Amino acid sequence: MAATPALQVLTANRLRDGDVVYWRNGAWVDHFRDADLFDSKASADAALAAAQAFVKGRVVVNPYLFGVRNEAGRLRAIEEREIVRSQGPSIRRDLGKQVMDSFDVQI
Amino acid sequence: MYRYDEFDAQFVKERVAQFRYQVERRLAGELTEDEFKPLRLMNGLYLQLHAYMLRVAVPYGTLSGKQLRMLAHIARKYDKGYGHFTTRTNIQFNWIKLVDVPDILADLASVEMHCIQTSGNCIRNVTADQFAGATDEEIEDPRPLSEIIRQWSSLHPEFVFLARKFKIAVGATEKDRAALLFHDMAVQIVKNAEGRTGYKVYAGGGMGRTPYIAQVMREFVEREDILAYLEAVLRVYNQDSRRDNIHKQRIKILVNAVGIEEMRKRADREFVEIKANGTLQLPQEELDRIAAYFAPPAFEVLSNEEPTSLDPTFKNWLSQNVSKHRAPGYAIATISLKPIGGVPGDATAEQMDALAELLDEYGMAEIRVSHEQNLVLPHARKKDLPAIYKKLKALHLATPNAGLVTDIIACPGLDYCDLANARSIPIAQDIARRFENLDRQHDIGELKIKISGCVNACGHHHAGHIGILGVDKKGVEYYQLQLGGSGAEDASIGDIMGPGFTAHDIGPAVERVVDTYVKLRHNGERFLDTYRRVGMEPFKNMAYLEQMYAAH
Numbered sequence: 001m002a003a004t005p006a007l008q009v010l011t012a013n014r015l016r017d018g019d020v021v022y023w024r025n026g027a028w029v030d031h032f033r034d035a036d037l038f039d040s041k042a043s044a045d046a047a048l049a050a051a052q053a054f055v056k057g058r059v060v061v062n063p064y065l066f067g068v069r070n071e072a073g074r075l076r077a078i079e080e081r082e083i084v085r086s087q088g089p090s091i092r093r094d095l096g097k098q099v100m101d102s103f104d105v106q107i
Numbered sequence: 108m109y110r111y112d113e114f115d116a117q118f119v120k121e122r123v124a125q126f127r128y129q130v131e132r133r134l135a136g137e138l139t140e141d142e143f144k145p146l147r148l149m150n151g152l153y154l155q156l157h158a159y160m161l162r163v164a165v166p167y168g169t170l171s172g173k174q175l176r177m178l179a180h181i182a183r184k185y186d187k188g189y190g191h192f193t194t195r196t197n198i199q200f201n202w203i204k205l206v207d208v209p210d211i212l213a214d215l216a217s218v219e220m221h222c223i224q225t226s227g228n229c230i231r232n233v234t235a236d237q238f239a240g241a242t243d244e245e246i247e248d249p250r251p252l253s254e255i256i257r258q259w260s261s262l263h264p265e266f267v268f269l270a271r272k273f274k275i276a277v278g279a280t281e282k283d284r285a286a287l288l289f290h291d292m293a294v295q296i297v298k299n300a301e302g303r304t305g306y307k308v309y310a311g312g313g314m315g316r317t318p319y320i321a322q323v324m325r326e327f328v329e330r331e332d333i334l335a336y337l338e339a340v341l342r343v344y345n346q347d348s349r350r351d352n353i354h355k356q357r358i359k360i361l362v363n364a365v366g367i368e369e370m371r372k373r374a375d376r377e378f379v380e381i382k383a384n385g386t387l388q389l390p391q392e393e394l395d396r397i398a399a400y401f402a403p404p405a406f407e408v409l410s411n412e413e414p415t416s417l418d419p420t421f422k423n424w425l426s427q428n429v430s431k432h433r434a435p436g437y438a439i440a441t442i443s444l445k446p447i448g449g450v451p452g453d454a455t456a457e458q459m460d461a462l463a464e465l466l467d468e469y470g471m472a473e474i475r476v477s478h479e480q481n482l483v484l485p486h487a488r489k490k491d492l493p494a495i496y497k498k499l500k501a502l503h504l505a506t507p508n509a510g511l512v513t514d515i516i517a518c519p520g521l522d523y524c525d526l527a528n529a530r531s532i533p534i535a536q537d538i539a540r541r542f543e544n545l546d547r548q549h550d551i552g553e554l555k556i557k558i559s560g561c562v563n564a565c566g567h568h569h570a571g572h573i574g575i576l577g578v579d580k581k582g583v584e585y586y587q588l589q590l591g592g593s594g595a596e597d598a599s600i601g602d603i604m605g606p607g608f609t610a611h612d613i614g615p616a617v618e619r620v621v622d623t624y625v626k627l628r629h630n631g632e633r634f635l636d637t638y639r640r641v642g643m644e645p646f647k648n649m650a651y652l653e654q655m656y657a658a659h
Contacts, residue, residue: 016134017204018158058133061140061154079582080529081521085156089522091450091532095187095202096157 005067005078008044009035010051011085012060020085020097021060023047028060031097032086037068037075108171108473109254109400111219118262119216122223126150127209134206149229151197151222152208155525159203162225163215167235167253167277168196168476172463175474177218179459185211190459192444192452194516194567195274196234196476197225201523223261228269230260230341234276236284237477240403241485243433245279246296246304251398252333253277255389256294259334266341270348271356273341274313286478286594288312288321289570291358292340299327306333310340310370311362314564318600319359322367324374330394332378335387339377343370404472404486409436416493423545424496424507438489442474442482442499443506443514447543448536451517452480461502469495478567478594479555480516481509512554512621513539516567520560520577521584527560529577529584530610534558537614542621551621554634555594570594572635573617574601586613590620590646591638604647616650623649 009032010023021028022035029035038044044065051063067078077083088096111119126146133143147153151162163178170178178198182190185207186200193199203211215221224232233253240248256275260266266273276285279296287293293309306328312321328336340358347365349355362370381387414425430439442462445451454462462482466474469491475483482504487495499505508514515538518524520531535558542548557571561578568574574589585607592601608616621634623646628637638646 013154013158015140016206018154020157055140056136058136080579080584081156081527084521084530088157089532090530091522091536 004041004044005069006039007068007070007075008038008065009068009077010038010044010047010063010065011035011082012051012054012063015058015061023051023063026050028054031100032075032077038065108169109166109250109397115219116216119219119221119223122150122221123209123212123216126212130205130209145227147205147208148226149223150208150212151225152203152205153226153525155201155523156521157523158201159205159208160523161200161203161208161211161222162193163198163200163220163222164225164232165196165198165220165476166232166257167239167250168237168478169239169250170474170476171218171472172466172474174218174220175459175463175466177214177220179456179463181211181214182456182459188457189453189455191450191519192454192476192480192482194478194480194518194565195225195232196237196478197232198476199519201519224257226272228271228273230256230263230266230269230273230275233257233260234274234285234478236278236280237475237481237483238284238430238439238485239279239475240401241432241437241439242280243431244282246298247279248398248401248403249277249279249294249296250401251394252294252296252306254397254400255334255394256337259337265338266345269345270350271353273344273358275337281596283594283596283598284477286567286570286598288596288598289314289318289567289594290321291344292324292337293321294333294337297327303329305329306336308333308336308340311359311367312598313357313359314567314569315357316354316562317360318564318569319363320598320600321359322362324367324371331388331390332382334389335381336374336378338381338387339374340370342377342381343373347373403434404470406434406437406486407488409434409488409490411435412489414489414492416496418493418497418500420500420505420507421493421496424505425492427507427511427549428505428509429492432486434486436489438487438492440484440487440492440495441477441509442484442504443508444481444504445508445514445539446503446506447508447513447539449503449539450532451515451535454482458502458504461498462504465495465498479514481514507545508548510553510555511548512542512551512556513548514555515539516555516557516571518559518566520558520566524560524565526563527577528579529560529586531558531560531566531575531577534575534577534586534610534613538617541614541618551625552633554621554624556617557592557594567594568592569600570598571601572633572638573620575613575617578607580607584610586610588613588616588620588650590643591635593635597635602643604643604650608650619649619652620646
């Protein structure tokens with residue numbers, strides 16, 4: 001089994017429209033840049049457990065954690081899949097979340 | 108075109124009402140996601156990376172202008188202004204909201220469309236030759252039988268819980284434009300030694316993780332027996348398929364595990380029993396009744412003269428995208444959805460509306476979707492072709508590349524798809540740009556590049572003359588090259604070349620492979636022919652050349 005990444009973010013899709021959302025302080029936000037960053041397994045797992053209430057409450061489906069890394073002062077998802085989810089299709093820069101802002105997060 | 112009868116209309120209407128209620132119950136918390144998922148999949152609704160994706164069935168790839176307009180309307184009202192035509196000849200919308208889906212299904216039903224049999228472990232939407240009813244090569248139009256199979260399969264009580272999805276295609280020519288041999292089951296309309304028309308049935312083909320080419324189950328099935336025989340094969344599959352292992356659930360695994368002889372025996376036993384019951388005989392009158400819906404338009408008596416135009420680019424399009432029609436003065440025109448640097452298979456709402464207008468203006472009742480993700484005007488008057496071309500050109504729909512190296516099949520890949528491991532579309536775009544020069548494309552000739560973003564092979568990479576499979580290596584996209592596949596009548600599965608290339612290196616590697624072909628080919632040889640003659644080695648040596656230099 002792969003080791004748990006050092007830094008994680010919690011994500012899900014909103015039930016009503018399927019939009020990608022991120023966990024922040026006990027609620028869901030639209031952008032990766034606003035997401036809570038978990039630097040311990042315990043805090044990440046606690047958030048994931050808390051997210052189950054939103055599954056039951058029909059707000060989101062399929063919450064899960066994904067790994068991010070600090071790349072020259074910017075946070076980036078480790079997997080390409082999460083980069084695409086947080087931005088939109090790479091071949092349509094006019095669509096998806098990338099239209100509102102850039103994906104990279106300055107820290 | 109097929110028109111719904113009362114039963115069809117009621118069935119689709121009821122399904123809309125059922126799904127509306129199911130969505131309400133899901134939103135009210137009466138259904139969990141686990142309970143709801145199979146219900147939404149029964150209506151073609153997936154949850155992808157950015158949103159829900161709705162897959163709309165285009166049975167046997169045939170659309171009327173009215174239906175095309177409705178697809179444009181849906182793209183505009185409920186999506187982001189475009190749709191994606193797939194290798195199953197369906198159309199997918201990428202940005203759908205769950206709450207809108209009941210209204211979308213109602214809109215679709217108003218033009219006799221739906222999303223039934225586009226997902227889940229059922230007999231899927233039947234596909235057919237996109238030149239059906241128009242080509243002079245066919246024995247008869249394969250769509251009436253496709254529709255009969257649709258009617259037999261839609262609500263078949265025995266086959267609503269298959270181990271896995273089941274795909275059927277129907278063709279009626281020697282030339283296979285529908286990738287018949289890569290289907291779970293395929294029917295080829297043939298004539299026997301006495302000149303009687305009947306059906307050759309294949310089973311056990313498929314792509315995915317374990318690709319197989321379909322084998323002949325029966326050389327000749329009489330017309331009235333076809334449903335009985337298809338049912339017999341399905342019964343064997345339904346009873347004997349492995350339900351314990353998701354990678355072994357398709358009929359291709361069963362056929363290859365027990366052997367074709369044993370499959371034939373098992374199917375024959377069922378066939379005898381079904382025939383004895385006499386319930387599944389297909390009377391000629393019924394076949395005729397359905398065939399009448401697909402009657403060709405009343406062809407005018409026209410000059411068969413080749414059209415001319417002052418536009419010098421028209422000639423390229425005419426020679427590459429226009430095919431011979433059965434009626435003098437008519438032609439089959441392929442509308443390429445592969446503009447250089449575009450997204451293979453995508454069409455905007457404006458393009459769909461404009462095409463519907465084009466159909467009306469030139470007296471054409473229908474348009475077709477091909478598994479190669481293009482559209483086809485099956486019955487265009489030759490004399491109208493210059494004007495049609497001019498309009499297509501203005502719509503960016505006149506790329507003269509049908510069957511050429513830039514006519515690339517690509518699945519949505521990691522740009523949209525939840526299952527994908529790697530992106531497909533940017534790779535297709537990069538390759539198309541490399542070969543943009545039309546003279547070079549013509550010099551290369553027929554070359555089918557097919558790209559999938561995961562092993563599920565929606566992009567038919569196993570059947571590509573050059574196939575590309577995207578894989579994930581620790582979160583980074585890599586691309587494996589396969590050579591020598593074919594989805595045509597000379598079907599073959601591509602051979603894997605070796606280690607994968609990065610997204611940056613795959614385009615140049617493909618270019619070196621194509622250049623190697625150009626150097627090695629004999630007169631008149633296609634890429635595929637040269638590969639079959641010389642094998643992998645010379646291509647492999649050249650493909651990895653740069654990397655070898657880099658390594659030393």
